[in-house]
Amino acid sequence: MDYSAFEHLLKMNNTTVYRVSKETGIAASTFTDWKNGRSCPKADKLKRIAAFFDVSLDELLGTQTPRREVAASQARRRLPIIGEIRAGSPIITNETLLGYESADVDDVEEYFYLKVCGDSMKDCGMVDGSLVLFHKQQYAENGDIVACLVGGDSATVKRFFKRDRRIILQPENEEYSPIELSPVDFETGEARILGVAQEVKIKL
Secondary structure: OOHHHHHHHHEEEEEOOOHHHHHOOOOOOHHHHHOOOOOOOHHHHHHHHHHHOOHHHHHHOOOOHHHHHHHHHHHHHHEEEOOOOOOOOOOOOOOOEEEEEEEEOOOHHHEEEEOOOOOOOOOOEEOOOOOEEEOOOOOOOOOOOOEEEEOOOOOEEEEEEEEEEEEEOOOOOOOOOOEEOOOOHHHHHOOOEEEEEEEEEEOO
């Protein structure tokens, strides 16, 4: 019976052995003996501890993943789909939020989906209506596909290139012209990289 599973529950619930002891009426020495491997709480005490955390005995003893952790893991993979980006960052509002999409990422705060409008990037697979997963960052390497704020209030998805004192946002469709910017545009906030594309999903 692994005491570390109990410690994990303490951490997940932001609580202490002292509080568990006080709320369950189980002597603190019982937990000390358990931690040091001298004994394990008897069945009735284990049931009280499990009830305190609202988990099963299997979860308490580490033979089953805690339900809350499973739920948190599933929730962690759901990212917002943004239909519009304004004011310098991927702001999610009722007007811009189109829904959610799953992604294999560790931190939802570091990623977002953008729904592509138009066909300026169709030659690299980003067709109208496709979902592009972006990692939030304000820098890019040559050749990266970026979500970039242009004109201070609207975003475009293009391939990024830096050439001398010019920044080129290159479309992947010969029918469209590149967008040419300067470092000054980024310094004044007229332009800003919001994220770098990681993958594309096409909804059929």
